[in-house]
Amino acid sequence: xxxxxxxxxxxxxxxxxxxxxxxxxxxxxxxxxxxxxxxxxxxxxxxxxxxxxxxxxxxxxxxxxxxxxxxxxxxxxxxxxxxxxxxxxxxxxxxxxxxxxxxxxxxxxxxxxxxxxxxxxxxxxxxxxxxxxxxxxxxxxxxxxxxxxxxxxxxxxxxxxxxxxxxxxxxxxxxxxxxxxxxxxxxxxxxxxxxxxxxxxxxxxxxxxxxxxxxxxxxxxxxxxxxxxxxxxx
Numbered sequence: 001x002x003x004x005x006x007x008x009x010x011x012x013x014x015x016x017x018x019x020x021x022x023x024x025x026x027x028x029x030x031x032x033x034x035x036x037x038x039x040x041x042x043x044x045x046x047x048x049x050x051x052x053x054x055x056x057x058x059x060x061x062x063x064x065x066x067x068x069x070x071x072x073x074x075x076x077x078x079x080x081x082x083x084x085x086x087x088x089x090x091x092x093x094x095x096x097x098x099x100x101x102x103x104x105x106x107x108x109x110x111x112x113x114x115x116x117x118x119x120x121x122x123x124x125x126x127x128x129x130x131x132x133x134x135x136x137x138x139x140x141x142x143x144x145x146x147x148x149x150x151x152x153x154x155x156x157x158x159x160x161x162x163x164x165x166x167x168x169x170x171x172x173x174x175x176x177x178x179x180x181x182x183x184x185x186x187x188x189x190x191x192x193x194x195x196x197x198x199x200x201x202x203x204x205x206x207x208x209x210x211x212x213x214x215x216x217x218x219x220x221x222x223x224x225x226x227x228x229x230x231x232x233x234x
Contacts (some may be wrong), residue, residue: 005218009103021107023103025102026099026102026106027099030095030098030102033095033223034091035166037091038088039067061067081106129143129144129213129226129230130230131143131144131230131231131232132162132226132230133232133233134155134158134162134231134232134234135158135234136155136233136234139151139152139154139155141155141158143193143213148205150200150203150204151203153199154199154200157176157180157182157199157200159233160179160199160233161176161214161222161224162224162233163233164223164224165223165224165226165228166231168228170217170221170223171193171221171222171223172185172190172221172222172224173189173191173193173194173197173221174186174188174189174190174192174193175193175221176193176197176221176222177189177192177193177196180196195215197216197222200214213225
């Protein structure tokens with residue numbers, strides 16, 4: 001038992017390290033992409049510098065028209081610089097958003113994997129039921145102090161299964177139908193009992209609880225997968 005617990009702890013620690021490494025890898029990849037993107041973006045003052053170089057190399061542009069053109073180009077360069085700066089900010093925000101989304105996706109994926117493993121363990125081990133109280137008068141069943149309001153037909157089906165479990169019996173669909181209807185099991189249809197089991201599961205609502213509580217044993221029938229000592233009927 002101790003070895004299994006130690007192995008489970010080690011497996012959990014290994015999983016946590018893998019998740020941390022995955023998140024770190026995502027952050028590093030996006031950081032590298034951001035650095036390369038910002039390095040390759042043009043300089044915000046490149047346009048103004050090119051216009052200035054153009055007029056320095058052509059000192060004959062001294063007329064009013066040329067000076068007016070210089071002012072227009074300078075204003076265009078300033079607008080280009082402001083636009084590029086806003087683009088840089090937008091790209092930076094999008095990269096942060098992408099990083100957050102990827103980290104969240106990894107976290108949710110890990111949670112789903114852990115949940116699926118937990119569900120698998122529950123399916124293999126069954127439900128640990130500490131008490132099952134069936135109240136026929138109120139059409140209510142208390143499972144581990146959780147209250148389930150059932151129909152009268154569902155209470156009858158569950159009561160039959162509970163009585164059979166206390167006697168260590170497995171009932172077929174025809175036998176279930178025979179006990180409830182008061183007829184001989186040989187005169188009852190197997191499908192009628194199976195329908196009662198389906199309605200009981202539907203009434204319980206929670207698929208995991210209903211499927212694990214009422215077990216279907218191949219070629220034998222149905223039984224409650226709980227300890228008979230926890231069953232009480234009033």
